[in-house]
Amino acid sequence: MEGNLKQSHHIGAKTYLLVWAALMVLTGVTVGVTFLDLRNFAIVAAMIVASIKALLVLLYFMHIRYEKKVFPFMILATLGMFWLFLILTFMEVFTR
Amino acid sequence: MNIEQHTEEHYDPVSNSMGMWLFLFTEVMLFGVMFILYAMYLHTYGIDFRHGSGQLNLVMGGLNTVVLITSSLTMALAIWALSLGQRSKSFLFLGATIALAGGFLVVKSFEWAAKFHHGIYPGSAELLSRSPGEMVFFSLYFVMTGLHAFHVIIGMILITVNAGFLAKGKMSPERMDLMKNTGLYWHLVDLIWIFLFPLFYLIV
Numbered sequence: 001m002e003g004n005l006k007q008s009h010h011i012g013a014k015t016y017l018l019v020w021a022a023l024m025v026l027t028g029v030t031v032g033v034t035f036l037d038l039r040n041f042a043i044v045a046a047m048i049v050a051s052i053k054a055l056l057v058l059l060y061f062m063h064i065r066y067e068k069k070v071f072p073f074m075i076l077a078t079l080g081m082f083w084l085f086l087i088l089t090f091m092e093v094f095t096r
Numbered sequence: 097m098n099i100e101q102h103t104e105e106h107y108d109p110v111s112n113s114m115g116m117w118l119f120l121f122t123e124v125m126l127f128g129v130m131f132i133l134y135a136m137y138l139h140t141y142g143i144d145f146r147h148g149s150g151q152l153n154l155v156m157g158g159l160n161t162v163v164l165i166t167s168s169l170t171m172a173l174a175i176w177a178l179s180l181g182q183r184s185k186s187f188l189f190l191g192a193t194i195a196l197a198g199g200f201l202v203v204k205s206f207e208w209a210a211k212f213h214h215g216i217y218p219g220s221a222e223l224l225s226r227s228p229g230e231m232v233f234f235s236l237y238f239v240m241t242g243l244h245a246f247h248v249i250i251g252m253i254l255i256t257v258n259a260g261f262l263a264k265g266k267m268s269p270e271r272m273d274l275m276k277n278t279g280l281y282w283h284l285v286d287l288i289w290i291f292l293f294p295l296f297y298l299i300v
Contacts, residue, residue, distance in 0.1 A: 011176065012176070013173060013176055016169055016172045016173060016176065017169070019169075020165065020166065020168075020169040023165045024162065024165065027158070027161050027162065027165065030293075030294055030298060031154070031158055031298065033298075034298045034300060042298075042299065043138070043299055046294035046295070046298050046299070047291075047294070049294070050290050050291050050293075050294050053290045054287050054290055054291070057168065057283055057286060057287050057290070058287070060172075061168055061169075061171075061172050061279075061283045061286075062279075062280055062283045062284075067113075068110065070114075071113075071114070071117065074114075074117060074118075074121070075117075078121045078124055078125075079124075081125070082124065082125070082128045085128065085129070085132055086132050086135065089132050089135075089136060090135070090136070090139075093136055093139060093140075
């Protein structure tokens with residue numbers, strides 16, 4: 001209970017502003033990369049940048065870095081489920 | 097600190113936040129299935145998808161990305177301000193978040209209106225005359241950004257409710273789970289857009 005109250009004070013406005021600035025820079029990067037003509041790698045590059053942005057939002061805006069361990073575990077389990085669905089779907093697509 | 101009063105009522109902030117996360121996981125799966133559909137059709141109709149993506153307005157999409165990420169910042173700052181007991185500051189940040197969310201919807205509606213103007217909407221004669229890949233691309237575009245915009249509207253309502261509770265003095269730094277959970281919801285809406293933006297606007 002007390003620990004939880006302390007946690008909410010863990011992140012200051014400065015951290016949020018830094019995360020926001022990083023997200024802005026990464027948005028610029030992902031738009032800039034499209035002008036490089038990477039062909040098939042373009043989508044991979046876009047997804048890598050989007051995943052980094054998502055990680056920043058999860059860790060700082062959504063406080064996962066400061067939560068109990070069970071929260072990141074639950075998120076990983078959900079993402080694992082998503083990847084399982086994705087892989088199973090593509091196994092069907094590729095062997096059609 | 098009036099901890100006794102809280103334990104009496106079985107107040108449990110960790111469970112409150114976990115319940116919200118469980119709901120967010122169902123949202124991840126809801127959008128996740130659509131992302132899988134998108135990936136499958138991108139694999140099938142790669143060239144048509146690139147052609148469709150080239151017709152979307154990159155400037156408007158980029159602007160909306162900036163607007164939504166900034167609204168995530170103001171939402172986080174609203175929670176931060178209230179946790180320090182600064183109610184009026186928190187109220188202002190909530191107001192800014194609602195304004196930015198409204199801005200996002202305005203830009204989005206201009207984009208959709210421009211597409212409708214060119215005869216591009218699900219089932220339109222213009223779209224039916226195009227390649228199957230482009231039809232699928234624009235169908236996914238309207239369904240996914242439409243469902244996302246619907247989430248933005250729900251988020252705006254939730255944030256307004258929070259602002260109302262805050263103005264009535266019904267929210268305190270000790271009891272602010274409603275605002276924290278609203279924040280989680282709002283950040284998820286932002287997260288989904290972070291993936292929607294490159295998939296629809298940047299695959300040229």
